[in-house]
Amino acid sequence: AGTSLTVHVIEESGNYYSIKLGDNFEESEVFQAVVKAGSWFGSTVNDPQSYALVGCTVHPGFDFNDFELAKQEELTKLYPQHQSLIEKMTRI
Numbered sequence: 001a002g003t004s005l006t007v008h009v010i011e012e013s014g015n016y017y018s019i020k021l022g023d024n025f026e027e028s029e030v031f032q033a034v035v036k037a038g039s040w041f042g043s044t045v046n047d048p049q050s051y052a053l054v055g056c057t058v059h060p061g062f063d064f065n066d067f068e069l070a071k072q073e074e075l076t077k078l079y080p081q082h083q084s085l086i087e088k089m090t091r092i
Helices: 072-078 080-088
Strands: 006-010 016-021 040-045
Touching: 006 080, 040 080, 072 080
Parallel strands: none
Antiparallel strands: 006 016, 006 040
């Protein structure tokens, strides 16, 4: 049940790439992925009428003092070439 999802990643350098998470290896989906520190990421389900169950594990340990919620205006200034994606993935 459920669907695969796409993880959208913008690296500090501004490079964009995506990772398809799921169990359909013929469609280049993978079970897990690593996003480098300093990168911004968000996910979308590949079938909007479905759902996906996903978790995020961090290492070393997570500390809320290091957490920053992405702000649309700031990210758009840093990465104007990805404005449409940033607008889709952010609410503030």
